[in-house]
Every structure is written in structure tokens, then in C-alpha cells.
Amino acid sequence: MNAIDSPDMNRDSMLERIRTRTEPWDIIVIGGGATGAGIAVDAATREFDVLLVEREDFGKATSSRSTKLVHGGVRYLEQGNVSLVMDALKERGLMRQNAPHLVHDLAFVVPNYSWWEAPFYGIGMKVYDLLAGKYGFGKSRILSREETLERLPNIQTEGLRGGVMYYDGQFDDSRLLIHLIMTAAEYGATVANYAEVTEILKGEDGFVDRVTILDRESGERFTAHGKIIVNATGIFTDQVRRLCDSEIEGMVAPSQGIHLVFERSFLRG
Ligand SMILES: Cc1cc2nc3c(=O)[nH]c(=O)nc-3n(C[C@H](O)[C@H](O)[C@H](O)COP(=O)(O)OP(=O)(O)OC[C@H]3O[C@@H](n4cnc5c(N)ncnc54)[C@H](O)[C@@H]3O)c2cc1C
Structure with a gap:
């Protein structure tokens, strides 16, 4: 049976795991692009309890739009x-x-x-x-x-x-990414798409220890506690950092590149 058919890749059962979890996760990864998927595979294969949440579909942002x-x-x-x-x-x-x-x-x-x-x-x-x-x-x-x-x-x-x-x-950037997500799930990671982190909260000790996740399909909100919370949101990094400190200075600078796509008749080969 391949992982996509496995009950573990079923979104409802993934959300159920988040809903019923009482222990903190070892690692919560925010962002299901190449970076987040890589972190999830690495951590899950080392037997950490991993939760990865992506607010759109996996790889919807930069990771499906690369030069490949x-x-x-x-x-x-x-x-x-x-x-x-x-x-x-x-x-x-x-x-x-x-x-x-x-x-x-x-x-x-x-x-x-x-x-x-x-x-x-x-x-x-x-x-x-x-x-x-x-x-x-x-x-x-x-x-x-x-x-x-x-x-x-x-x-x-x-x-x-x-x-x-x-x-x-x-x-194939997006297929590789989906396979990485499937591999992480196969190794026990909980992965959910259309699940947006809307709040990052600190404990009494002043350290970040939990997030609020919005299920964008149903509107349900979950609180997930994590020992480590990784911001793997690429170009959205500053937006996510500001969820726990609105005053924080930005660290992402825009840059620009171009893709030129030619007709085969213009540049064969
Ligand atoms: C034009 C271009 C061409 C490139 N070409 C190549 C190439 O040929 N080869 C190569 O190896 N690399 C290439 N790269 C680089 C590569 O594409 C990126 O390094 C990589 O995709 C970045 O992945 P990421 O996971 O960091 O970011 P992203 O893919 O952007 O993932 C971040 C994810 O975080 C999610 N997110 C944001 N906020 C939240 C939230 N609050 N809650 C939950 N999820 C959230 C977003 O929806 C997004 O899916 C290229 C990059 C560009 C821009």
C-alpha cells in the first residue's frame, strides 16, 4: 500500500490527532514548503513527535514555482x-x-x-x-x-x-515535496494542509510554547503545545514572527529574478 492510500495520510485523522493530543509535540513545523517538509522528514526519522501545518496546499508557495x-x-x-x-x-x-x-x-x-x-x-x-x-x-x-x-x-x-x-x-519540485510529506507521515509525523497558525503564544517563562491552528476548511481552532516551534514559512517568515511580537524588525528582503519562456520554434533544443 502506498502512503497516500494509508489512513495516516487522511486529513480528518490528522486533525483528530491534533485535537486529542494532550502532550506537547517535540517539534511543531509551521509551513509545508520544501524547508518544512525536509525538517519534518529529518525529525520524524529521528523518532521525534512532529506536527507540520501548512495554511494552503503543501508546496503552494515558492516550492512549486522554482526553476526545477x-x-x-x-x-x-x-x-x-x-x-x-x-x-x-x-x-x-x-x-x-x-x-x-x-x-x-x-x-x-x-x-x-x-x-x-x-x-x-x-x-x-x-x-x-x-x-x-x-x-x-x-x-x-x-x-x-x-x-x-x-x-x-x-x-x-x-x-x-x-x-x-x-x-x-x-x-519535479512539487512531486518531490509531496513525497517528502508522505515520507514524514510514514515515519509518524502528523501533517495537515489548510491548517494555518494564527497565534504564537508564550508560556509563563516567557518562551514560545504553543500555537493556535485554524482549520481553514471547518473554521475549527486548535491549540498545539510544542517543545520546539520552527518557523519554516520562507517569504512569510516575518509575518509569522510578528504573530508573537508585532514590533519585531523584518529580516526578509525582497529580491528579483526572471524566467523567460520561449516557443520551441524560437529556440529549439
Ligand atoms: C524564481 C525562483 C526559482 C528557483 N529555482 C530553484 C531551482 O531551480 N532549484 C532549487 O533548488 N531552488 C530554487 N529556488 C529556491 C527554492 O524554490 C526555495 O528555496 C524553496 O522553495 C523555499 O522553500 P520554503 O519551504 O522555505 O518556502 P515556501 O515554499 O514558500 O513555503 C513556505 C510555506 O509556509 C506557509 N505558511 C506561511 N504562513 C503560514 C502560517 N501562518 N501557517 C501555516 N503555514 C504558513 C506558506 O503557505 C508556504 O507554503 C528558486 C526560487 C525562486 C524564487
Whole structure:
């Protein structure tokens, strides 16, 4: 039986566990994105009693809207941050090992128009391959002009000298997240979607020790006590921090990036 069919993934029984729980949870995780799901798996597999609540559907926010790349941070290599790249390459490999149905290799081609680009990117990508070691994806290689055009038939041909091909990974972000939530549940975590934390409350000792959870389906409210309460709400972190201290200074700063989506006829390959 797979976990989604298991009675443990049934929302009503999850809410019943919250309703009837008298002991404090070891860990309450607020937010069912990638961060919250990862924390829940980690804690549940170490046999902690975990409650994870998400106010929308799991992964509804940033975690289902990523570029869906599993990369080893090739651009950090240019900055000389080798230990970060090694960590990321290892995680990339572990993701493919643990979820081969959701993570696969993806080839990238960097076209070269200057004489120095082939040796520069070629050597850089070989270092990237070497750092990956046994967690390596496909091997990078230098492409001739013809091979580059074969893979990117619509790019500018004037001045094109060749290209460098290297590999990173691509993954299905929301499916991986749902599988992590299912894994946490399989290991005993209580997980509920459409369950919003509306209050974070302190005990007599001045430390945060409980939250109020609103079931957004029925309007019912629950109080859940926790020994540790983790705010894993990503871009909503400051909103949630202000539930227990409205005066607190914000720590999240906006940044911006763009995705460009092209018709296949414009950029084949
Ligand atoms: C444009 C873009 C592209 C990216 N591309 C990549 C990529 O290719 N590869 C990669 O690895 N990473 C990528 N990332 C980064 C990655 O997507 C994020 O690091 C990750 O999704 C953050 O997850 P999170 O769980 O911290 O936040 P979120 O996914 O935002 O989860 C936070 C959750 O908290 C919930 N929440 C908020 N308030 C409450 C409350 N009061 N009660 C209960 N729940 C609450 C929200 O509903 C939300 O679901 C990208 C990010 C962006 C913005």
C-alpha cells in the first residue's frame, strides 16, 4: 500500500490527532514548503513527535514555482567557493539516488564566441565533474561549431566558434515535496494542509510554547503545545514572527529574478 492510500495520510485523522493530543509535540513545523517538509522528514526519522501545518496546499508557495533545477552551483565555482559547490554536488547526487523517478540529468550548452571561452568553460566544467566524484552526472565536453549548432539550431551563427556541454539535474519540485510529506507521515509525523497558525503564544517563562491552528476548511481552532516551534514559512517568515511580537524588525528582503519562456520554434533544443 502506498502512503497516500494509508489512513495516516487522511486529513480528518490528522486533525483528530491534533485535537486529542494532550502532550506537547517535540517539534511543531509551521509551513509545508520544501524547508518544512525536509525538517519534518529529518525529525520524524529521528523518532521525534512532529506536527507540520501548512495554511494552503503543501508546496503552494515558492516550492512549486522554482526553476526545477538540481544544480551543484556551477556559478559559485567562478567565485572560488569550492566547499559550497562540493556540498551542493553531493546533495544533487543524493537526490537522484533517493528519487530517481523525479530527478534526471539535463544537458546544458554554453555557446562560445571568443577564443578563450572554450578553455575557460571547458576546464571549469571538468573541475565541476571532478568535484562531483562518485555523485557525478554526465561528463562535460567541448563541442565543435557543428555539434553546437546541432544542439542549438537557432542560435546566432556569426562568430560562433563552438560550445561546452555540461550536465546538471532537473526535478519535479512539487512531486518531490509531496513525497517528502508522505515520507514524514510514514515515519509518524502528523501533517495537515489548510491548517494555518494564527497565534504564537508564550508560556509563563516567557518562551514560545504553543500555537493556535485554524482549520481553514471547518473554521475549527486548535491549540498545539510544542517543545520546539520552527518557523519554516520562507517569504512569510516575518509575518509569522510578528504573530508573537508585532514590533519585531523584518529580516526578509525582497529580491528579483526572471524566467523567460520561449516557443520551441524560437529556440529549439
Ligand atoms: C524564481 C525562483 C526559482 C528557483 N529555482 C530553484 C531551482 O531551480 N532549484 C532549487 O533548488 N531552488 C530554487 N529556488 C529556491 C527554492 O524554490 C526555495 O528555496 C524553496 O522553495 C523555499 O522553500 P520554503 O519551504 O522555505 O518556502 P515556501 O515554499 O514558500 O513555503 C513556505 C510555506 O509556509 C506557509 N505558511 C506561511 N504562513 C503560514 C502560517 N501562518 N501557517 C501555516 N503555514 C504558513 C506558506 O503557505 C508556504 O507554503 C528558486 C526560487 C525562486 C524564487
